[in-house]
Structures are given as structure tokens and as C-alpha cells.
Amino acid sequence: MWATNLKIVGLVVTTVLLYTLVANMIPQLESEVPGELTFSGQVTTEQLVAAGEELYQGAGGCTACHGLGTRAPDLLTDEAGQGNVAARCDRRVQGLACKEYLYQSMTEPNAYVVSGYQPIMPDMRRTLSAAQIWSVIAYLQSLGGEVTVTGEDIAKTEQAQGGAPGAQTPPAGAATASLDPLELLRSNQCLVCHKLGTEGGVIGPDLTAVGRRADAEYLRRAILEPNADTASGYAAVAGTMPVNFGQQLTAAQLEVLVRYLVGRK
Amino acid sequence: MRRQNRLGMGIGMGMALVALAFDPALAFAQEAAGAVREYGNFPWLGARGAIWIAAEVHLMFAAFVLGVPIFGVVAEAIGIWSKDERYDRLAKEFIRLLVIAYSATAIWGAVLTFFLITLYPRFWAHLSAVFEVSMWVYVGLFFLESFTLYLYYYGWDHWKTGRAKLGHLWLGILLNVWGTIVMFIADSWLSYMMSPPTAVTPDTAPETVRLWSAIANATWMPINIHRIIANVVFGGSVVAAYAAYRFLAARTQEERAHYDWMGYVGNFVAISALIILPFAGYYLGREVYEYNEPMGITMMGGFMSWLWIIQAFLIGVLFLAGNYYLWVGMERIPGAERFQPYTKWLLLVLVTGVIVWATPHTMIASREELEAMGGSHHPFLGVLGVMSAKNTAVNLMILTTFLSYLMYRRANKRPVVAWARTGSMVQAAIFLAAAAVVLFYGIYGYYVTAIVRIGFSVYQVLAVLTTIISVMILDMLVLRGAESRGEIRWGQMPVRSQYALFVLVVTFTWLMGLMGFARSGIRQHWHIWEVMRDTSPWAATPALGYAAQMISACVLIFLGLIAFVFWLGGLIEKPALLPKATPAPAASPVPATMPAD
Amino acid sequence: MRELLKHPFWQAVIIVVGSFVLFEFGVAYLPPLLGMKSAPVPNSVLLQYMLTVLVGLLVYVSDNEQRWRRFKEPLHAVLVDPGKRALRMVLLVAVPLLVGFVTYDQLRPSVEAPLGLRSIHPAPPGQITFRGKTIVLARLENPLRADGSIAEDYQVGKRVYYQNCLPCHGDPLNGRGHYAHGFNPAPLDFTDNGTIPQLTESFVFWRVAKGGPGLPKEGTPWNSAMPAWEEFLTEEEIWSVIIFLYEQTGWTPRTWEEAAEGAEE
Known part of the structure; x- marks a missing residue:
């Protein structure tokens, strides 16, 4: 009987191995997880901060001015002895909490120009989606203060912008359609x-x-x-x-x- | 209780949002309190791997546990009405396996639940918030189902005669009813993951989703139907493998005869149910397309398209092994020699069918080969890669298999009715007509647009189904009161036929794992389609090679455990079987025809 | 000889050789005799066909007890017959050598690109951003078919085609333009019924607008060289060139109601 048992096990294992082999012979494709930030309401703080840091250092283009010290306030380290942006943001404008202040500085930058600087910052909504803007804010907050940005903020902003909540935000498009x-x-x-x-x-x-x-x-x-x-x-x-x-x-x-x-x- | 808690939390969160504008510190405190751990980790396998194995093995056991009672009850009923003791014994043997397999199902179900709670807490919170009532009902039904099963099995010999036997049969039916409802409930959870009601968005609080709308989602019914049929197929093939194992281990002629016959019945049930399974699959696919077009395209034409080539390969194996079993089995039927010369032509049709069906439309080729073909479509064979050719091939393969079965059925009969010859002619004519219809629409399909062509597959299927039904009815009439050319020599079966049954069960199990991967994989990076995103490191649906390894692992685990269950079944039975000296089935009047009659 | 033909073992050998010749050479050279286009069968498909044939043969030789016994006779004889010692030795050497060679051949470094599979018609996204405008592809019809005359659109499309598409897709729209031979993957042959007649117009629009760079992962490993035409053509121009493609080839686009069936693959 042991010979039979072995034969059965051998047959079963061979068949299973054959199927596995066939499935491994064909081209291997993984599904693609879209890279855009489409955070749902349950996004975690860590995710926001990580995404924000990437944007700040990279595609967001923030470092073009911030951090050089002459064109725009230094955000990451110290500015005029007040600490980094996370430490000073909620003291900037009376009645505005840190994240609201930061949101306004990114979307209506000329409303609160820090004294000593020129009003050169563009409206970041032109290049970043709501989710991206809020991630950058989360990153800035994480530098020293408490991160208060949540998925709710993104959803509210998206709704206010008329986008369907949760729908993929169109990637940042051209700043202008002009050919001049x-x-x-x-x-x-x-x-x-x-x-x-x-x-x-x-x-x-x-x-x-x-x-x-x-x-x-x-x-x-x-x-x-x-x-x-x-x-x-x-x-x-x-x-x-x-x-x-x-x-x-x-x-x-x-x-x-x-x-x-x-x-x- | 839980619901209130969550509601309380929801309100708390809402207040926090209001407070947010005034007091960041308070908001932060609330934020920290509301943060849930999203994913757990499982050593080595990762969370997804662990869930995968737990869910798949649970599902395989569940399919077995739901499929076996269906034909256990049918076999018992046949035993009652045909007064054939063998069917009753067969049914009881099935149910004995069931009792052991049942606890394995429950254990794996518990493993799955705990894995979900610990590894996917965020997802589990959502699912349990939507479905909590149905989960309680589920647990309650589980009780009813187990106790019905115990009554059914342990009362078998107690309620053996007369009216009590009918009551016993009714218990069996009840067992199936509970099982089916349990499955429907579990199906609602997973089909909700695939096709949540469109009103549910990422921002919908799960507590507010109406339970019935979540249950009766777009793919719920198609999955229910597909699973009922597939369970029968699966149960049949596992029982056939059990019989094959016992056949190989048998010491007496009587045992061999019994298990030979049992293997035949199991295989017959599996293959007959398999023939209708594609229609249920078609219905499911159609609903997926209706629900969400990109999801359907991902399934059929996107990164999963190669899965269907593998599926074609597996189904080719099923067809070949199923027919092989019938052909080898014809050697134990007196009178079957007349048909044997034809089997090679049937084989030719089958092999051609498999070749056509598995011809890929987009071929894997090296640079030079691509150059020669002028693209990845072969200029000549490309014709075989489209739906028209594949539908035609499959329908012809089904017809061929049915013809094999007819020959098997007729082998030891000599019709006595006067119009037997005419009847056979009519049968042949129907066969030819069906083949012609299938071929005609298959070829004509190339000359019409996609919209018209899809309608054609319906005609082809109808032709095949009509043939199967009408020829079967005719056959029963022709063979009414037929003389026997000699009894089937049950037990005198070459050993290699039994190995074919093992190949069948492995293939069915593997196919089930593969199709499960397809159904689950088309959600891609969503836990709940377009409602809850998978933000874990395992969000990308893996490639087929990796999936195949997981499927193989699940298949081996399942088969290993089920072998243990079978072995236990043997232990229980031995003392009971040996002293009992029932007349050898070979000597008793053996109906050459099978439960279908 | 007659005896040989009746012996299952030699029958099997003949069938294996015969089907190999048929698949390897027959498929490539017979149809051209009848005036049909053909090409050699790729190795991957050949292997698949031969495997199927082998399994079929195994079924054939073993589905009958007598045939099975006769089939095994020569094998058995080679293994134990004292008179066949020489043959046995040759096989003992030749078979491992063959296995070794196959392994070597599979593993040796080569300049050949790895086999890859492109899904020619990958799943389209639900919506695309066309020059900053969001276009929902699902259930989208060609807007030009609803208004305006097809003949005019055809003329516009013809001009666009000849100005932009001709070099690759060719004058007869057969994917064999002057530059076509330099590309892998090759430009699509619109006259093939496996291409545009299988697709809805919105799918074609997506492909024209986003080109090779917009292909999802299953459209790789080699990215198509097709440019993203949204940067050079207007929406109208793309829709009219689509009309030109269908009018010129005589195909009709796939329509939405019926698209509920599986995509061809």
C-alpha cells in the first residue's frame, strides 16, 4: 500500500508542479497601483507626512525658494529666531490655526506676505491637487508641532472644488495653455x-x-x-x-x- | 452595544471637527484616540499571504461541505425510490466524510476570521459595521446546520425504514437549506467587496449603509448560483478521488466493486455539473461588466488576460481526463468493444479543441518571431485566437464528451423497441445538426460585428443544450426495457483509470484556486471596490507566477488535510464493514444507467 | 511496414513527428500556397501545441488495455532485452546529454531580449485628462457622428492621417509605413480584424491621445513609439481621424451595449 500511496502523492505533486510551472512560464504582470494621491477619509498621518515630504523636496518645487534664505522664508530650520514653520505657524495670523494658515498661504499666498519678502509665491492649487496640498501641510506640521491634517480636510477641499470625493484627482496639468x-x-x-x-x-x-x-x-x-x-x-x-x-x-x-x-x- | 460605541465615537469625531477650528490641541487628542491600526503583519508570508491561504483552504473545505450533502441527499432519495441498498450506503459514506470535514471547515473559518481581525483591522471594522446583523444570523445558522448534520448522520441507522426514512430524508434537505443560506450570507460579504452599492462612497460611514442594499449587490446572485454548481462539481470530484483511493487500497473484490462504482458516480456528478458551470460563469462575467466596465475589461483583457489561457489549459486537462476515465471504463462493460474504434476520433476532436481553445491571440514571441509575424498576432493562427473560434471549440468538446457518455451508457444494452434503429438515426441527426450549427455560427462569426457575434454564442450554447436534453430523452425511450449484453464488471477497472480521478480532483481544486484569484484579483488595489483602498504594501495584485505558487500551496494543504479526513473515515468504518457480508454488487442486478435516469 | 503502422508505439512516434512538422513548417508554408498570409509559429506556441499532442497520445495509447500493453512492449524490450544492449547504452548516454544541452541552451547568456508579452488592447482608464479637460471614456461616443457630415469629417481625418500617421501606419493603413520596420512593437495594422473593429471609438481616442507613454503596465515591456497626439492634435482632429480609420478600412466600431462581453484576448 505504501507504494500506492507514494504513487498518488507523486502524481498529485507532479500535477500541481506542472500547473505552477505553466503559470510561471507566461509573462508575469502585476497590477498597477496608481501613484497619484487619492487618499480616502481614513488616511493616516504617517502617509500624509511621507507623501508631503516627497512633494516638498521634489515635484512640488517648494525648495526653489524656501530654504535659500533670500527669496522666501526658511521653513525647515529657523527664521528670524522664531523656530521652524511648525513652531511659528499658529502665531502668524490671529484666529487662524496652523493648518488653516498654511493652507491659505499656499492657496492665497499674497494674503499674508511675511515682511521683508516679495509677493512671488504662486497659487499652489495650479500645480498640486487638494490631497497633495494637504500632505505638504502635514509634512510641515510634522517638523515640530502636532499634525492636525486628516483625510477629512482633503475630502472637504475636494468637495469645495467640485470634484467628486474619492475620485481620482486629475494630475497637475499645465500652468497655462498659452503658446506665447x-x-x-x-x-x-x-x-x-x-x-x-x-x-x-x-x-x-x-x-x-x-x-x-x-x-x-x-x-x-x-x-x-x-x-x-x-x-x-x-x-x-x-x-x-x-x-x-x-x-x-x-x-x-x-x-x-x-x-x-x-x-x- | 458595539454599534452604540461606534456611534458615540462618530459623534465624538464630529464634535472634534467642529472644535478643530478653535483648539488644535483638542483636535489632536481626538485624532490620536480615533486612529486605528490599519494592517497587521504576519511573519514570512505577509498579511496578504496568510489571509490568502486561510481564505482559500476554508473555501475549499466549505465547497466540499456544501457540495457533498446535495448529492448525498439525492443518492439517498434514489436509494429510497429505487429500493437499491447501494445508493443508501453510498449516501451514508458521503455524509460520514462530511462530519469530519465539517469541523475542518469551521476551524479554517475561525482562522480566517482571526486573521482578518488581526491583519486587516481597518477593513474588518468596515465590514463588521455594515454586516453585523448578518454575522449574527450566520453564527446562528451555523448552529442549526451542525445539529441538523449530527441528527442526519447519527440518526441514519435509527430512522431507516418506512415513514421515519422519509423524515430522515427531510433532515437531509433541511441540512442543504441551512448550508445554502449560510453560503448566501458569506457570499454577500465578499460580493460587497467586489461590487458595493453605488451609493456607498469612501466617505460613507459604514454604519449608515443599509444592510439589504449591501447584501443584494450586483454580483451577489451570480456568485451564489455559480458557487452552488461549482460546489457540486467539486464535491463530486473529491468523492471520486476518495473512491479511487479506497479502490486502490481495497483487498476484496466486493470492496473494489463498490468503490469502482462510487468513483464512477462521483465523476459522473462532477462532469455533468461542470457542463453547466460555464453558463453560470457567463452570467457572473456579464454582471461584472454591467456593474463596472473597467473591472470587466481588467478581468478579460487587461493584465489578467493570460489567466484565461491557463484556465483553458486546465479545462483541457479536465476534458481529456474525464473522457479517458469513461473510455478506460468501457473495458469493463461487455459489448463496449463495438464503440472502442471510435474513441480515437473523439480524442482527435478533443485534442484539436484544446489546441484551438488554448491558442493565444497575443503570442509570446522573440524579436525575430514578432518580426516574421508582423506584430504579436499570428497572421494565420490569429484566427483561432478570437472568441468565435474558442466558443466553437468548447461547444464541440462538450458535445464530444456527451457522445462518449452516450456510448458508455449504451455499451451493454441491446434496444428492443421496434423503432430503435430510427431512434438512433434521429439521435445521430440531432448530433450532426448541433455540430453544424456550432460550426456555422463559429465561422459566420468572423463576418459580422462584435455585437452580432456575441449573440451567436448564445445560439451555439442553445444548440448544444437542446442536443443534450433531447438526445438524452430519446436515449431513455430507445433503451426502455433493453436487453443486457452482460453486466458491468464493477471492480475490474485498470488501476490507471483511478489515477485519472486523482488528476481530475487536483485540477478541479487548482482551477478553483485560480478562479478565486481572478475574482478577488480584479478588485486590484481596493479592499472594497472604489470605497476602501488597499494602502498596505500588498496592494498590487500579484503576477500569475506568484499566484500559482500560492494556489499550489493551498491545494496541497487542502488535499493533505482531506487525505487525513479520508483516512479517519476508513478507521471509523473498518469494524462496521468487515463482518457485514452483503451480496457482492457485481452479482446483484446492477443498473447500468446512472443517477441521471 | 504495415505492421509498423499498426503498432501503437510507432503510430505514436509517427504522430509526434508528423504534428511537429505540421506545426513547425505546415502552418508557415501551406497557407501561402492557398493564397493566405502566414508566418512561422512562435516557439512558445509550438511547445504548447506539442504538449497537448503528447498528452493526447498518452490518452490514446493507454485508453485500451491491449494497446497499452503493446505500446509498452518496445520500451520494455529496450530496457531489459539482452540483444538491445548497444541501443540501451546509446540511450543511456544520449538522453542525459540531451537534457544537459537543453539546460545549457536555456541558461547560456544571449543577446536576445527576454520574451515578453504585450497586451495590445489593455484595459482603458475610466477617464483621462485631455489638455486639462477631463474626458470620461466609459460609454463615450464619437461626438462627430452625432452632428456634422461624416464625409467632411472623413476629409479632415484623411488630411490628419496623411500628415501625421502615414509614416508608420502606412498608405494602405496596414501598419507597414516607411518607418514601421524600425519599431518594436510594430505599428498596428488597421486592416486586421483583430484591431479597430474590436474596439470602441472611445478606446481608440484614448490610444491616439495618450500614445505609447500613456500605456499601462500590461502594454509593456517595450513601450510603443506612438507619440501622445494630444499635444499636437485637437480633440476634433483626433475624432475625425478615427472616423477616417473606420471609413477607410470599412470596419465598424464596437458599440457599447454589446461591449458587455469579454474583450478579445
């Missing part, structure tokens, strides 16, 4: 850092006569992958330029921009 190069430079906040003629800032390389030193290919790459190559003399601000222009500009806009810049001789 100057308009593009302004609306994409290029001139906050770069100088063009008399207009613009001095953080990044001057673009006034950029066509003399760079060709179209270099410029295209510099816009899409700003960290690939740093212009000499600007090593201190390397990594400051946002890396999300690939998402913000359409292909046509990018080409218009590149052509315009190449022509600046």
Missing part, C-alpha cells in the same frame, strides 16, 4: 529665479542671452532634467530648480520655449 514664450516663462515661475532682460530673479543663470552659449538640445534637457548638468558658478543652488516641467509643459509648449530661448543671442 514670455507668458510661459512667467506663468511657470521661471522668472522667479532666472533673469530675462530686466525682468526676473538672480538665483539661477541669466537667460537674457542664453542662445549664445546653449543649443536647443541642451536647453530641452536642462528644462526637463535640471539636475543633469549645473551651470558653472551655480553649484550652490544645484537641485533647486523643480523637476516637474516635463509634466507641466505640453510638448508644444516645451518646443516653443526652447526655440525662443535659443533665439536669445
